[in-house]
Amino acid sequence: MSELIVIKIGGGEGIKPDAALGEIAGLVRAGVRVVLVHGGSHETNILSEKLGRPPTFITSPSGHTSRRTDRETLKIFEMAYCGKVNKGIVETLRRAGVDAVGLSGIDAGLWTGKRKSAIRSVDADGRTVVIRDDLSGRVERVDDRFLRLLLDDGRTPVLTPPAMSDEGVAMNVDADRAAAATAAALGADELLLLSNVPGVLRDPEDRSSLIETVSSLDEVRRAAKGRMKNKVLGAEEALSGGVGRVVIGSASGASPVADARSGCGTVFEGAIA
Ligand code: ADP
Numbered sequence: 001m002s003e004l005i006v007i008k009i010g011g012g013e014g015i016k017p018d019a020a021l022g023e024i025a026g027l028v029r030a031g032v033r034v035v036l037v038h039g040g041s042h043e044t045n046i047l048s049e050k051l052g053r054p055p056t057f058i059t060s061p062s063g064h065t066s067r068r069t070d071r072e073t074l075k076i077f078e079m080a081y082c083g084k085v086n087k088g089i090v091e092t093l094r095r096a097g098v099d100a101v102g103l104s105g106i107d108a109g110l111w112t113g114k115r116k117s118a119i120r121s122v123d124a125d126g127r128t129v130v131i132r133d134d135l136s137g138r139v140e141r142v143d144d145r146f147l148r149l150l151l152d153d154g155r156t157p158v159l160t161p162p163a164m165s166d167e168g169v170a171m172n173v174d175a176d177r178a179a180a181a182t183a184a185a186l187g188a189d190e191l192l193l194l195s196n197v198p199g200v201l202r203d204p205e206d207r208s209s210l211i212e213t214v215s216s217l218d219e220v221r222r223a224a225k226g227r228m229k230n231k232v233l234g235a236e237e238a239l240s241g242g243v244g245r246v247v248i249g250s251a252s253g254a255s256p257v258a259d260a261r262s263g264c265g266t267v268f269e270g271a272i273a
Pocket of ligand 1: 009010011012013015039041176194195196197199200201202203204223224225226227228229
């Protein structure tokens with residue numbers, strides 16, 4: 001069976017996916033099966049501002065950050081993720097000769113899971129409040145059979161949040177962890193999480209403090225703050241789900257995919273304690 005890799009390209013500020021998309025076209029031409037997952041957080045922020053609903057974020061007591069997603073925000077989120085970003089990527093890939101198919105996690109019920117019924121959030125004064133109406137959750141199941149149908153037919157799935165909750169409501173999910181669940185469900189050889197930083201940094205302010213090879217999960221868990229926490233969690237989930245290798249690397253430069261595959265970034269491989 002040909003090699004299968006899952007590549008997630010972040011949607012943070014400053015990420016330009018074109019170089020990675022060109023490389024993905026090359027991989028697909030060479031017979032590698034690729035599933036692409038992408039984010040859209042920066043485009044969502046821009047659109048939210050334009051529509052007069054500036055984004056707000058939730059910080060959990062353990063330091064995880066996520067977008068506050070009420071019903072109106074979810075609609076804006078879909079416009080950015082499933083609209084502008086997903087269709088832009090599909091257009092670029094198709095122009096490069098890739099038979100790309102853009103799908104959100106709600107299409108065909110591709111990504112399903114539980115909505116969070118209560119989220120603890122630390123407010124500006126350090127008080128913890130409980131939010132019960134947030135439309136966010138976590139991918140627990142992936143329809144890998146449907147993805148295999150597409151891949152076996154020579155198509156390249158381009159996947160994006162939202163996912164479908166068990167109650168039948170679209171929900172915001174973290175794209176890194178959704179990519180990890182997808183890689184695990186497909187038994188992918190490799191998962192690349194490409195973002196606006198070179199990998200997990202020992203000091204988030206110092207780009208030269210890259211952790212290259214993960215020998216202790218404690219070290220990366222301690223270093224990862226805010227949104228990096230989800231990437232590290234995703235890497236751990238993918239590895240324990242049977243994915244051969246995970247690299248958290250940069251989406252920038254002329255060849256971000258080849259760079260990450262050759263080990264530039266933070267590499268998680270084998271049994272790590
Ligand atoms: P994307 O949108 O590409 O998925 P995120 O913005 O969600 O990326 O996550 C990357 C961000 O994580 C970085 O821009 C940085 O601000 C933050 N971060 C927190 N801790 C670290 C760390 N130890 N190393 C690198 N980045 C970190």
